[in-house]
Amino acid sequence: MELMKKLTILGEAAKYDVSCSSSGGTSGRRGAFGNASPAGVCHTWTSDGRCVSLLKVLYSNECINNCAYCVNRCSADVPRVSFTPEELAEIVMAFYRRNYIEGLFLSSGVERSPDYTTERMIRAVALLRHRYGFAGYIHAKAIPGTSPELLYKMGLLADRMSVNIELPSEKSLVRLAPQKSRHSVMTPMEKIRSAIQAYGEERRHSPRAPLFAPAGQSTQLIVGASPERDLQILRLCEHLYRWYSLKRVYYSAFVPVSSNPLLPQLAAPPLLREHRLYQADWMLRFYGFSAEEIVSDAYPDLDQDLDPKSSWALRHPDFFPLDVNRASYEELLRIPGIGVLSAKRIMQARRLRRLDAEHLKKIGVVLRRARFFLAFPEEGGRFSSLLLSPEKLRKELLPRKISREHPGQKRLPLEDPPLLSS
Amino acid sequence: MIFWRYDGTFEGFLSLLYASWSRRILPAAAAPPWRCRRGVLGDPEDISTNPSHSSRVWSYLCAKFSPLGRKRFYRAWLQDRENTEILLLRYVSLVANGGKEMEKDLLSPVVRQVWEAERSVLRESHRLEGLLRFRKIAEGYYASLEPDFRVLPLLGDHFAARYPDMPWIVHDLKREEALVFFPSRSWRIGPLKKEDIPRNSPEEENWQALWREYYRIMGVEGRENPELMRRFMPRRYWKHLVEVPEEKKDA
Numbered sequence: 001m002e003l004m005k006k007l008t009i010l011g012e013a014a015k016y017d018v019s020c021s022s023s024g025g026t027s028g029r030r031g032a033f034g035n036a037s038p039a040g041v042c043h044t045w046t047s048d049g050r051c052v053s054l055l056k057v058l059y060s061n062e063c064i065n066n067c068a069y070c071v072n073r074c075s076a077d078v079p080r081v082s083f084t085p086e087e088l089a090e091i092v093m094a095f096y097r098r099n100y101i102e103g104l105f106l107s108s109g110v111e112r113s114p115d116y117t118t119e120r121m122i123r124a125v126a127l128l129r130h131r132y133g134f135a136g137y138i139h140a141k142a143i144p145g146t147s148p149e150l151l152y153k154m155g156l157l158a159d160r161m162s163v164n165i166e167l168p169s170e171k172s173l174v175r176l177a178p179q180k181s182r183h184s185v186m187t188p189m190e191k192i193r194s195a196i197q198a199y200g201e202e203r204r205h206s207p208r209a210p211l212f213a214p215a216g217q218s219t220q221l222i223v224g225a226s227p228e229r230d231l232q233i234l235r236l237c238e239h240l241y242r243w244y245s246l247k248r249v250y251y252s253a254f255v256p257v258s259s260n261p262l263l264p265q266l267a268a269p270p271l272l273r274e275h276r277l278y279q280a281d282w283m284l285r286f287y288g289f290s291a292e293e294i295v296s297d298a299y300p301d302l303d304q305d306l307d308p309k310s311s312w313a314l315r316h317p318d319f320f321p322l323d324v325n326r327a328s329y330e331e332l333l334r335i336p337g338i339g340v341l342s343a344k345r346i347m348q349a350r351r352l353r354r355l356d357a358e359h360l361k362k363i364g365v366v367l368r369r370a371r372f373f374l375a376f377p378e379e380g381g382r383f384s385s386l387l388l389s390p391e392k393l394r395k396e397l398l399p400r401k402i403s404r405e406h407p408g409q410k411r412l413p414l415e416d417p418p419l420l421s422s
Numbered sequence: 423m424i425f426w427r428y429d430g431t432f433e434g435f436l437s438l439l440y441a442s443w444s445r446r447i448l449p450a451a452a453a454p455p456w457r458c459r460r461g462v463l464g465d466p467e468d469i470s471t472n473p474s475h476s477s478r479v480w481s482y483l484c485a486k487f488s489p490l491g492r493k494r495f496y497r498a499w500l501q502d503r504e505n506t507e508i509l510l511l512r513y514v515s516l517v518a519n520g521g522k523e524m525e526k527d528l529l530s531p532v533v534r535q536v537w538e539a540e541r542s543v544l545r546e547s548h549r550l551e552g553l554l555r556f557r558k559i560a561e562g563y564y565a566s567l568e569p570d571f572r573v574l575p576l577l578g579d580h581f582a583a584r585y586p587d588m589p590w591i592v593h594d595l596k597r598e599e600a601l602v603f604f605p606s607r608s609w610r611i612g613p614l615k616k617e618d619i620p621r622n623s624p625e626e627e628n629w630q631a632l633w634r635e636y637y638r639i640m641g642v643e644g645r646e647n648p649e650l651m652r653r654f655m656p657r658r659y660w661k662h663l664v665e666v667p668e669e670k671k672d673a
Contacts, residue, residue, distance in 0.1 A: 004632055012639045033587045037580070042654070043552040044665055047641035049650025053552075055636075094629045097563065097588070098556045100664070136584075255644055269644055349528050363528040 006081050007091065010058045013072050014107055017164070017220060018252045022053040022102040022137045024215035025159045028207070032133025034096060034103075036159055036215070041102050054105035054139060055095055059083055059121050063109030067177035068260040069166070069225045072109045076258065082111065085124035092128060096136055103137030103159070104128070114145035118154065125157045137215070144184040148191050152212075155195055160215040160247070163189045168233050172226035176262055192217050193244050216247035223277060224254040224270040225263060231291075231300040234280055238291040241284060251277045276302040283308060286340060287333045310336040310397045313373060314390060321375035325354050336397065337369035369397050423450045427466035430454030435499060435507065436476035438469045442511055452507035456597060486518045491525040498539035502572040502597075509535055547576040553655070554581075554592065555664050557630070559620040562589030566619065567662055569594060574601045578609040593619070630664050637665035 025036025042051035058072070060082035066073045088106075095101045106125065111117050121140060128134040140158040142151055155161055163185055167173045170182045192213065199212035219240065221233060233251075240246045253269035280302060283289040287309070294308050295301065303311040313320065313336050322331055324346060332343040342365040349355060349363050356376050360367060367374075372393060388396065426441070426449045428434040438452055451466075458466055483492055499510055513536050517524045527533050546569055554577070556563040563585070574594055578601055581590065585603075592601040593614055600614035660666040 004635060007632060007636055008639055011636050015640050015642060033585055035583050037551070039548075041548070041552045044637060044663070045651045045654045046637065047648060047651060048645035049647040049654065050642075050645075051654065052637070052640055056640075091632070095633060097585070098558075098629065098633070098664075099552075099554050099565070100633050102552075253645075255642060271645065345528060348526055352523070352527055353529070359529055362531075362534065364534075 003087060003091070006083060006087065007057065009079060009081050010061060010083065011056065013061045013078075013109075014056045014058045014105070016071065016252065016255065016257070017056060017105070017107060017141075018050070019139070019162060019218055019220060019248065019250045020051060020053045020056060020105065021218075021248065022139075024247055025137050026211065026214040028214070029135045029159075029211060031129070031135025034134050034136030036103070036135070036137040043099070043101055053102045054137065055092060055101045055103070056105040056107075057083070057088070059088070059106055059108035059124060060111045060117070061109045062111040064112065065110055065177070065179040067166070067180065068258065068262050069176055069222060069254065071257045073258070082120075083124065085120075085127045088124045089127045089132060092134070093132060096134070103139070105139040107141035108143065110143055110145075114143040115147055115150060117143050118146045118150045122150065122153055122157065125154070129157050139215075142188045142192060144180060144188060146188060151188055151191055152195060155192060155199075155212045156210055158213055160217060161192050161213045162218045162220070163192070164220045165236075166220065166222050167226050168221055168228040168236050169226070172228065176226065189217065189219070189244055196245070216245070218246055218248040218250065220250040220252055222254050223251050223274050224266060229295075229300040230273075230277065230280070230302045231295040231297070233277065234284070234291040234295055237281060238284055249281060251281070272304055273302070276304060276308060280308045283312075288330055289334075305398060306394065307336070309334070310369060314394060314397070317390075320373040322373060324360065324374050324376065325350055335370050335373045337366055342366070342370075372396065423464070425450060425464065425466040426452040426469050427458050428452065428454060428469045429471050430456065431471065432496065432499065433473065433476040434469070434471040435510075436479040437471045438507065439479045439511065439514065440472070440475040441469050448511060449508070451505075452511075454502070457502075457504070482518075483514070486514075486522070488522050488525060491517065491522065494525070494536060494540045497543050497576070498536045500543045500572045500575065501539040503539075506539065509539070543571045543573065543576070546571050547573040549659075550577060551580050553659050553663065555662060556590060557664075558623040558626045560623055562591070564591045564593065564620050565662075566593045566595055568596045568658075570658075572597065574599065574611055577601060578603075578611075582609050591620075634665050634667075 021040055022036065023038065023040030025038060025040075029036065040053065042053050044052045046052060060080075061072045061078065062080045062082065063072045063074050066075050071078065092101075092104050096103070104125075106121055108117050108121055111120070125138055125140060128138070137160075138158045139160040139162065140154050142154065142161050142163045144163060165185050167176060173180055173182060195212050196216060199210065202209040203211070221236075223233070237249045240249055251274050253271050253274040254266065255269045256263065256266055280294050283294055284291065289312070293312060302308050306314075313334070319334065322335060329343055329347055332338055332346060333340070338346075345363045346355065346360070346365065349359065353359070357367065357371065372388070424447060426438060428438045434454075442448060453466070483495065487495065495510065495513070498513075499506060509532065512532050516530065516532055524530070524533065528537065550567060550569060550573055554565045554567060556565045572594075574592060577592060581592065582603055587605055589604045591603075591614075594600065595616045598613060598616050599611055601609055601611050603609040660671050
């Protein structure tokens with residue numbers, strides 16, 4: 001079956017793009033059927049534990065660029081195929097109606113030129129939106145170098161747009177992706193940012209104004225293909241969240257797909273480093289930390305054995321102990337082992353009575369790590385971690401289980417699942 | 423020992439609350455027919471559903487609970503477990519006597535269990551919004567499932583908003599009931615035997631094969647982590663998933 005062959009090649013070529021979230025969409029899009037659920041929905045999980053929410057495919061795997069880290073670089077010897085808009089729309093419809101997927105994630109190799117490629121992607125997406133009346137989620141890649149008019153056209157059809165930065169510094173880009181530059185990536189990102197803002201404002205005044213990428217934009221960084229430290233990566237991310245209003249930055253542990261001498265030879269993808277970066281990313285987005293607090297020139301890399309929040313807490317003994325009955329919500333969030341849910345429960349439960357350790361357990365707060373940073377009234381405000389030396393405390397905070405099943409590769413600690421979706 | 427049986431509807435449960443109050447009895451157990459096994463408790467006494475009793479109880483609950491608390495009460499009832507009914511009987515008397523503030527007292531074991539019940543029901547219904555698999559049948563689409571909890575009422579609005587232009591059925595094989603939808607009508611839930619499974623339309627097999635193949639290639643070699651995958655997608659759901667290979671389903 002011809003369609004099966006195309007789907008296999010173009011799916012295989014797209015899977016290294018890790019973004020798959022379908023959240024942040026609006027139910028305000030009108031169409032004959034389909035909708036975007038604001039919370040996002042995961043439809044299945046692959047053998048590597050990542051969720052599948054969107055049908056993630058390339059429109060075409062033809063490419064004029066030769067990026068060393070990419071399976072589709074023009075020097076690679078792979079069969080080249082492209083969808084037609086009808087074929088793609090037919091697959092999306094059939095999968096969506098069966099509830100296999102939440103929508104479409106459309107990317108593409110650069111066939112002939114960025115504008116040529118984007119025009120063909122727009123044709124496929126427009127067919128879905130206009131002929132089939134599809135109002136489900138669509139995430140479209142902006143190809144660096146595309147003209148602004150086409151970017152706007154795409155933004156009016158898609159729920160989310162993204163431009164991948166891939167390599168965290170200009171130097172690495174020059175070395176590994178000679179046809180790209182920081183400028184060629186940041187220009188479309190800025191164009192999309194200002195359009196989202198402008199259309200968003202207009203829509204606040206009139207609910208009939210057109211939607212422009214209502215679920216915002218995101219990007220992806222490859223971790224481990226180039227020599228940047230975590231410090232550089234997290235500073236860049238903070239900058240992106242702050243100035244480009246990105247919804248998400250995705251981190252993709254480099255999976256060696258070619259034996260290019262410019263690339264590092266890795267035994268396994270740096271999954272644990274990727275996981276730590278996601279944890280640090282959460283601290284930036286939800287726990288009110290700044291990049292400089294998580295990593296600094298003195299600690300340019302994240303601790304691989306310990307989650308970044310615990311390692312921050314170990315470096316700041318002066319911040320603790322916190323009185324669970326008095327600490328503000330923001331302070332509670334800085335305690336290792338206490339997340340948004342626990343912090344909210346504490347805020348609510350302490351309105352009714354003064355809390356002690358037993359109470360916390362009863363409302364479902366896990367104290368394994370948190371107990372070292374809390375002071376309870378019945379202990380006379382004594383701070384249990386003061387009794388431990390920093391080395392002992394560090395040991396207590398380490399994850400308990402480190403698997404021996406995969407020698408050389410630590411299992412992801414169980415306390416925080418890597419949240420690739422949502 | 424007092425053992426009560428009701429018809430398994432929410433109205434029926436409200437009538438049961440009424441019976442409990444009017445007779446001043448807290449039964450040792452109360453269950454819908456599918457959870458009534460004869461045991462130490464002997465034969466159950468049937469509590470019949472009386473619409474006027476139900477609506478009186480509901481308006482009482484409306485006065486005593488906050489809107490969110492009422493919703494929580496209903497969703498916790500959907501958990502449909504061994505002691506759900508007794509837990510909720512105790513919950514109602516706790517809040518009715520202690521005031522609305524009690525709804526949020528997570529330190530009370532009863533309140534905490536009701537919160538946890540609601541959370542588990544919502545977790546499963548959200549999970550199934552993703553894991554449900556429709557297949558094309560002669561006159562629409564059909565999906566079967568065996569959920570831990572009674573999630574059908576929570577799935578109705580989601581799928582009605584998503585597929586307003588096609589008829590579809592979601593069949594709970596465990597409880598032998600089904601969620602049925604026809605375009606431009608609202609969804610409803612009715613009984614459907616577990617043997618009554620409609621046949622696929624001819625093109626179905628092609629699309630399922632395409633999806634299976636797509637799922638297979640999406641896994642990245644070098645990143646395998648079956649433990650993580652099972653944590654998000656527990657085995658008990660695999661039976662109804664198109665993409666899980668048959669040989670893995672029995673393992």
